[in-house]
Every structure is written in C-alpha cells, then in structure tokens.
Amino acid sequence: MRILKLKRQNLFPFLQAISNGAELWGPIKKDNQTIFNFVPTEEIAKLNLNFTRTLLPPKKLFVPPSFIMFQVTNKGYQEDYSWIKERVLFGLHPCDLHGLLNLDRIFAQNFPDSYYVQARQKTLLLGLSCWPDDYCLCQSTHTDIIEEGFDLFFTDLEDYYLVWIGSSKGDDLIRLKPEFFEEGLNEKDIESYIKWRERRAQAFKTKINFVFMPDLMELKYNSPLWEKAGAACLACGSCSMVCPTCNCYNVRDEISLGNKPGRRVREWDSCTLLEYSLVAGGENFREKKSSRLKLWYTHKLQAFGSKFGKPSCVGCGRCLVTCPVGINVKSISDSLEGQKVDAFWVRFSEEVRP
Amino acid sequence: MKVENKSNQTNPFLPEPARIVRAYHLTQDVKFFQVRLVDMEKALSFRYRPGQFAMISVLGAGEAPFSISSTPSRPGLLEFCIRKVGTVTNALFRLKENSLIGLRGPYGNGFPIEAMEGKDVLIVVGGLGAAPLRSVLLYCLDNRDQFRRVIVLYGSKRPAEMIFREEYFDLKKRSDLECHLAVDADDTGTWTENIGVVTTLFPKVKEVDPANTYALVCGPPVMYKFVIKELIKLNIPKHQILMTLERRMKCGVGKCGHCAIDYIYTCLDGPVFTYWDVLHMRELI
Ligand SMILES: Cc1cc2nc3c(=O)[nH]c(=O)nc-3n(C[C@H](O)[C@H](O)[C@H](O)COP(=O)(O)OP(=O)(O)OC[C@H]3O[C@@H](n4cnc5c(N)ncnc54)[C@H](O)[C@@H]3O)c2cc1C
Numbered sequence: 001m002r003i004l005k006l007k008r009q010n011l012f013p014f015l016q017a018i019s020n021g022a023e024l025w026g027p028i029k030k031d032n033q034t035i036f037n038f039v040p041t042e043e044i045a046k047l048n049l050n051f052t053r054t055l056l057p058p059k060k061l062f063v064p065p066s067f068i069m070f071q072v073t074n075k076g077y078q079e080d081y082s083w084i085k086e087r088v089l090f091g092l093h094p095c096d097l098h099g100l101l102n103l104d105r106i107f108a109q110n111f112p113d114s115y116y117v118q119a120r121q122k123t124l125l126l127g128l129s130c131w132p133d134d135y136c137l138c139q140s141t142h143t144d145i146i147e148e149g150f151d152l153f154f155t156d157l158e159d160y161y162l163v164w165i166g167s168s169k170g171d172d173l174i175r176l177k178p179e180f181f182e183e184g185l186n187e188k189d190i191e192s193y194i195k196w197r198e199r200r201a202q203a204f205k206t207k208i209n210f211v212f213m214p215d216l217m218e219l220k221y222n223s224p225l226w227e228k229a230g231a232a233c234l235a236c237g238s239c240s241m242v243c244p245t246c247n248c249y250n251v252r253d254e255i256s257l258g259n260k261p262g263r264r265v266r267e268w269d270s271c272t273l274l275e276y277s278l279v280a281g282g283e284n285f286r287e288k289k290s291s292r293l294k295l296w297y298t299h300k301l302q303a304f305g306s307k308f309g310k311p312s313c314v315g316c317g318r319c320l321v322t323c324p325v326g327i328n329v330k331s332i333s334d335s336l337e338g339q340k341v342d343a344f345w346v347r348f349s350e351e352v353r354p
Numbered sequence: 355m356k357v358e359n360k361s362n363q364t365n366p367f368l369p370e371p372a373r374i375v376r377a378y379h380l381t382q383d384v385k386f387f388q389v390r391l392v393d394m395e396k397a398l399s400f401r402y403r404p405g406q407f408a409m410i411s412v413l414g415a416g417e418a419p420f421s422i423s424s425t426p427s428r429p430g431l432l433e434f435c436i437r438k439v440g441t442v443t444n445a446l447f448r449l450k451e452n453s454l455i456g457l458r459g460p461y462g463n464g465f466p467i468e469a470m471e472g473k474d475v476l477i478v479v480g481g482l483g484a485a486p487l488r489s490v491l492l493y494c495l496d497n498r499d500q501f502r503r504v505i506v507l508y509g510s511k512r513p514a515e516m517i518f519r520e521e522y523f524d525l526k527k528r529s530d531l532e533c534h535l536a537v538d539a540d541d542t543g544t545w546t547e548n549i550g551v552v553t554t555l556f557p558k559v560k561e562v563d564p565a566n567t568y569a570l571v572c573g574p575p576v577m578y579k580f581v582i583k584e585l586i587k588l589n590i591p592k593h594q595i596l597m598t599l600e601r602r603m604k605c606g607v608g609k610c611g612h613c614a615i616d617y618i619y620t621c622l623d624g625p626v627f628t629y630w631d632v633l634h635m636r637e638l639i
Pocket residue numbers: 275278279280281282283407416417418419420421422434435436437438439440441442443444482485486599600601602603625
C-alpha cells in the first residue's frame with residue numbers, strides 16, 4: 001500500500017479542497033454528542049478530530065433510518081435513488097470501517113441491494129485513527145486495526161498523519177493537493193508508528209473473551225441469564241439503532257390522498273421490538289424478550305449473515321453507552337463466562353424483582 | 355470495497371408488473387390466483403423449483419411472500435392459493451381479474467427435486483400446506499417416470515376447507531398415484547373418504563421402503579409433531595423428511611433480517627428444511 005505523510009496543519013486545507021468538489025461529511029459536535037454530519041467548506045474547522053464514537057454509526061449514510069425505495073403510481077413501482085449522493089465521508093474509525101465490511105456481507109452479496117451498493121460506490125471512505133476509552137472493545141473483537149475497505153486512512157502521529165492509500169479513488173483525492181503530501185517514510189517515522197501502536201494497544205482497559213463466545217452462546221442458550229436480561233429489557237430498540245452491524249429493516253407502502261403517487265418506504269427495525277416476529281394468524285414465535293435478545297446476541301457474538309459467518313460485533317462500544325438497563329456485549333459476554341456482573345439488568349432481577 | 359461492481363445493477367426489490375388472469379374462491383377465506391407477468395418473454399422464461407416462493411405486491415398496500423403452487427413443468431402462468439389474514443391479502447382479495455399486481459422471485463431453496471428422482475415420494479398435507487406441496491405433486495405427475503411411488507396423504511378440518519378438493523378426487527382415479535384423503539369431521543353427510551386426522555391415513559400406506567423414500571410435510575404447526583412421529587416410526591431418515599417453515603418476510607433475499615431463525619435466514623437457506631436441520635434450530639426446540 002502507498003503510504004504518505006501529511007503535516008497536521010494541512011489536514012483541514014486538504015479536506016477543504018475535497019469539499020469544494022464533493023459533499024463532505026464528517027464528525028461534528030452537537031449538544032455534547034458527536035454525529036456524522038454534512039460539513040460545508042466554510043465550516044471545516046468545526047470538524048471534531050478527537051471524538052471516540054459518534055451517536056449513530058455510519059450505516060445511516062448507506063441505509064438511512066427511513067428512505068423511499070419506490071414511488072408507487074398506477075403504472076407500478078418506480079425506483080427512487082434520489083437520496084443517494086456523491087459523498088466523501090471523513091472520520092471513520094477502524095471499528096466503523098469493519099462495521100461497513102460486515103454490512104457488505106449482507107447487503108452487497110447474494111442479490112446485491114442496489115440502494116446500498118450505489119450509496120457505497122458513490123461514497124469515498126476516509127478513515128481516521130482513534131484512541132480507546134473505557135467502552136471500546138475493538139481490541140477483543142480484532143477490529144482495532146483496519147487494512148482494507150477505506151479509500152484513505154489517516155493515522156494521527158501528532159505532528160503529522162500517515163496517510164494510507166487504499167484505492168485508486170483515494171489516490172485521485174491526493175492528486176487534488178499533491179503539494180501537501182510527502183513521499184517516503186524514514187526509519188524514524190516507522191519507529192514512531194510502531195511506538196504509537198504499542199501505546200495504543202496498552203490503552204485498552206475493557207476486554208471480552210470474544211473468541212470463546214460462539215461456543216458459549218451454544219452452551220448457555222438455556223441459561224437463566226437470558227430470562228434476567230429479558231425481564232429488564234425495555235424493548236426500546238436503541239441497541240439496534242446504534243449498532244453498526246444491525247441490518248434489519250421493515251418495508252411498508254404509504255398511500256397518499258388524491259391522485260398523488262404513494263411510496264414504498266424502508267425503515268430501520270429491531271429484533272428487540274415485539275412486532276418483529278409476528279407471523280400470519282397473529283402468532284408470535286418470539287414473544288418473550290429473552291428470546292429476542294438471544295437472537296440479537298447470536299448475531300453479535302456467534303454468527304451473522306449465514307450459517308458459517310463470523311460474529312458481527314466490531315467492538316465500537318455503542319451498546320455499552322446506550323442501553324438504559326446495561327444490556328450490552330460486555331455485560332452479556334462476561335455473564336456468559338460466569339463472571340459476576342454489575343449491571344442494572346442483573347440488579348433488577350436480584351433486587352427489584354427477587 | 356467488497357461490493358460486487360456491476361455496472362448494470364438490477365434492483366432485487368423491484369416488483370415486476372403482473373396481471374391476475376383468474377381469481378376464485380377455494381374456500382371461504384382462501385382464494386386461488388392465476389397470474390401472468392405482463393412481459394411475455396419474462397413470463398415464459400420465469401424458472402422456478404417446486405417449493406420456492408414469490409413476493410407479491412398490491413399497489414399501495416404492501417408486499418408479502420407466497421408459495422408458488424403451480425408447477426414449472428407448465429410454464430407461463432403462476433398460481434397461488436392465498437388465505438385472507440391481513441393488509442396485503444385483504445387488498446389482494448378485493449382485486450378483480452385483469453388487475454395489475456407486482457411480483458418478484460422466485461426465492462428460497464425449493465425442494466431437492468434432483469435428489470428425489472428415482473425415489474418414492476410421500477407427500478403429507480394439512481390445510482393450506484396444499485399450496486407449496488401442490489407444486490411438487492404436479493411436478494412429479496408431469497414427470498411421472500422420474501419418480502417411483504407417489505403417495506399423497508391429505509387432511510383438512512372439514513370437506514369445505516379441503517383446498518383443490520376436486521383436483522384430488524380426480525387424482526384418486528389415477529393408477530400411478532396413491533392418494534388418501536381425510537377430514538377431521540364431516541358436516542355435510544356426503545363425505546365418502548376417511549374421517550379422522552391426517553395421521554390416521556398412515557396405515558393405508560403399505561410396504562414403505564424408508565431408505566428410498568422422501569417425505570414432504572406441509573401444514574399447520576400442530577400437524578408436524580404428529581406426522582413426524584409417524585415418519586420416524588416408518589424409519590424414514592431424518593434428512594429425507596422435508597418441511598417448509600413460515601416466517602415473516604420483508605425482502606425475500608436475505609437483507610431485512612425478519613426471517614432469521616438463529617443465524618439462518620429462512621428466505622435464503624429455506625423455506626424447505628430437512629427434519630435434521632430443524633432439530634438443530636435452537637429457537638424451535
Ligand atoms: C415462504 C412463505 C410462503 C408462504 N406461502 C403462503 C401461501 O401460499 N398462501 C398464504 O396464504 N400465505 C402464505 N404465506 C404467509 C403469508 O406471507 C402471510 O400470511 C402474510 O403475512 C400475509 O400478509 P398480509 O399483509 O395480508 O398480513 P399482515 O397484515 O402482515 O398480517 C399477518 C398477521 O399478522 C398479524 N399482525 C400484523 N401486524 C401486526 C401488528 N402490528 N400487531 C398485531 N398483529 C399484527 C395480523 O393480525 C395477521 O394475523 C407464506 C409465508 C412464507 C414465509
């Protein structure tokens with residue numbers, strides 16, 4: 001892979017140059033949260049380079065929370081791709097890039113989803129290195145480093161960035177401002193990169209026994225821990241909204257009054273919601289919250305996408321900071337391992353509902 | 355980017371315009387639909403396997419999966435039997451002949467026809483299970499020399515609820531087919547066949563060669579348990595007992611997640627599963 005150097009002070013001017021020709025999206029602070037947002041050229045300086053995780057993962061740009069698939073007229077269904085734009089998305093951490101690669105396994109293969117594929121093809125991905133907080137689990141899930149899937153990746157070595165060029169489109173971006181980039185790394189640069197990786201590897205405080213989870217999911221499928229978690233779960237669906245590898249969606253037709261066309265709309269869904277598994281006759285084979293959580297964690301910790309797919313958790317930590325009752329990959333994995341866990345859902349079953 | 359780079363990307367969710375050629379009631383709440391894709395070339399080249407399903411759209415009402423109950427050995431028209439249960443099916447029931455609907459497919463794995471060739475085929479049907487199993491049955495009859503014995507056991511609640519009743523009475527006259535019918539209760543007083551649940555028909559099937567028999571089961575969930583017990587008693591191997599599973603489906607192509615059982619997507623890996631597969635689905639145990 002071609003690796004260049006970019007001086008720290010040249011990052012914003014470079015992104016500015018990009019934003020002159022394309023719609024730039026990146027991490028922006030809003031109400032104390034960082035979100036991926038559109039960044040107009042004059043607001044480049046507002047980009048937040050020191051965030052840990054955004055509120056919603058980048059999937060929202062490839063499968064928006066709600067979008068129109070078809071306009072429905074009396075002639076039939078007309079495809080609507082109008083929401084898909086040429087974009088450059090900056091600020092993707094390794095876990096989020098891995099998250100997209102996981103979604104590719106579902107959406108881009110085996111009857112490729114034309115909406116997702118178009119959005120992916122029209123969006124350049126610019127990765128950015130990060131530093132873990134207490135909720136990051138990506139070292140355990142082996143997604144703390146990314147070697148593919150991006151167009152450019154920026155590793156922050158304080159005075160300058162190492163810029164990894166992952167695709168020919170990424171290379172084209174470099175050629176917008178070639179004068180900013182330095183070819184050829186010297187021994188010292190390589191040394192500082194290795195040091196940075198070592199320090200970062202030491203910085204991870206929170207771990208799960210990820211490789212053991214597929215077996216434990218199988219062995220502990222009937223463990224009472226699922227009933228405990230189910231009893232506390234609010235079935236709010238937040239975990240699915242924030243998880244970069246939750247792919248489920250619902251489809252419904254909207255009719256409008258008068259002669260205006262209707263629409264077929266696709267919107268995010270979650271297996272933790274009650275309506276998710278209804279079948280004809282109003283029968284719900286997954287009525288219990290515990291069985292819905294088992295499905296969620298089967299996909300995160302055991303297998304995702306097909307019989308032999310690997311588990312999909314990329315360790316971003318979003319479920320850890322989001323679930324109001326503390327059900328997350330950390331507390332569930334630790335419980336599966338037999339550890340004593342201090343989480344609301346455990347206390348709930350022991351104290352609130354003994 | 356690990357994305358299939360097809361320049362001429364087709365939209366797997368785009369319903370193809372189709373016309374209702376015929377529609378009539380089979381029972382009070384089940385209707386039979388004959389459908390043809392408007393594009394004649396597509397209509398004639400629509401290839402599918404018995405046991406596969408299609409997604410049917412009613413403009414403005416929505417989309418749902420339905421088993422194709424016609425046979426690929428008679429191309430051109432697609433047939434469905436549909437029970438009225440909700441939004442899409444209610445809208446479908448209101449449509450007149452010649453109305454336009456949307457259709458896409460075929461999806462799912464279908465029955466393993468090639469493996470069944472040269473073997474005995476035992477079909478056990480209950481209620482609306484007649485929809486997917488009719489496709490296999492007609493296929494076997496159209497290719498009669500490729501299969502050995504073909505046996506049908508069909509049970510329904512009452513005579514009036516027996517879907518394709520006339521068709522089955524005609525089939526009973528064929529000498530190359532063993533067909534046994536039963537109703538749980540006869541409220542007409544004119545029923546000439548067996549009375550009792552479908553499992554009471556098993557003693558009528560003589561000299562089963564279990565190692566060379568494929569058993570196909572389709573019906574309401576309560577039926578499976580009892581029928582499978584009989585099949586195991588006959589020593590039919592678990593991987594030669596085939597059944598179809600019904601799950602909510604919003605895409606049919608492995609994207610929406612709705613049909614997941616553990617880590618299996620029913621729309622891609624099913625809807626036909628062997629009893630051996632089903633035994634390993636933790637959610638069903
Ligand atoms: C592979 C496959 C093959 C199939 N083949 C056939 C077939 O050949 N023939 C056939 O008739 N059916 C078949 N089905 C079943 C059919 O797809 C369903 O019955 C489908 O749901 C009908 O769509 P609908 O919009 O009419 O019903 P829906 O409106 O989706 O309602 C279905 C049921 O769910 C309940 N329900 C829905 N939403 C809610 C809610 N929010 N709260 C409470 N209850 C709710 C309704 O009461 C109703 O009982 C098949 C299904 C599969 C998966």
